[in-house]
Amino acid sequence: MAHVARDDRPTDKAERYQEVSEEIRAVLLGEPSRIARMATVASMLADAFAAFIWTGFYLVDPDKPGELVVGPYQGKLGCLRIPFGRGVCGRAAEQRQTQVIADVHAFEGHIACDSRSNSEIVVPVTDIRGDLIGVLDIDSADFGTFDGVDAQALERLISEIFAEA
Numbered sequence: 032m033a034h035v036a037r038d039d040r041p042t043d044k045a046e047r048y049q050e051v052s053e054e055i056r057a058v059l060l061g062e063p064s065r066i067a068r069m070a071t072v073a074s075m076l077a078d079a080f081a082a083f084i085w086t087g088f089y090l091v092d093p094d095k096p097g098e099l100v101v102g103p104y105q106g107k108l109g110c111l112r113i114p115f116g117r118g119v120c121g122r123a124a125e126q127r128q129t130q131v132i133a134d135v136h137a138f139e140g141h142i143a144c145d146s147r148s149n150s151e152i153v154v155p156v157t158d159i160r161g162d163l164i165g166v167l168d169i170d171s172a173d174f175g176t177f178d179g180v181d182a183q184a185l186e187r188l189i190s191e192i193f194a195e196a
């Protein structure tokens with residue numbers, strides 16, 4: 032099981048997201064690089080939640096429309112490419128809607144990159160014009176890790192970091 036670097040984080044999930052989101056925004060103040068932003072979000076979220084075993088981005092490949100290619104992430108090796116519509120990430124990209132999956136084994140078409148993964152959330156990432164950049168994918172070692180609190184906090188963070196920058 033992963034561990035968090037700090038043990039003084041709020042136990043309340045919404046408060047923990049708020050705290051780490053403020054830290055992420057502070058670190059990224061004035062940093063325009065999208066890759067630096069993604070790498071920082073992945074690192075700091077993974078560090079704040081012990082259950083997150085894979086935290087990172089799949090990006091729309093400009094050279095291959097309809098396909099996602101892996102971007103900055105924290106975790107074990109993930110698959111490199113995911114076509115739109117395939118797996119949880121592909122569905123989030125295709126529908127442009129956050130996907131909250133309580134049990135990945137019950138999701139038809141789930142792409143198992145890490146056998147320790149039991150639940151997952153995928154949030155679409157759009158730029159300031161509203162164009163899809165990719166998705167943020169988080170896998171958890173526990174079942175039912177994610178709910179509306181995670182969806183709301185992550186959608187807000189993603190919007191602040193990628194659509195309002």
Ligand code: SME
Pocket residue numbers: 085109110113117118119120121140141142143144145148151168170
């Ligand atoms: N489980 C994802 C694939 C990516 S990895 O878990 C890193 C999916 O079904 O889209």
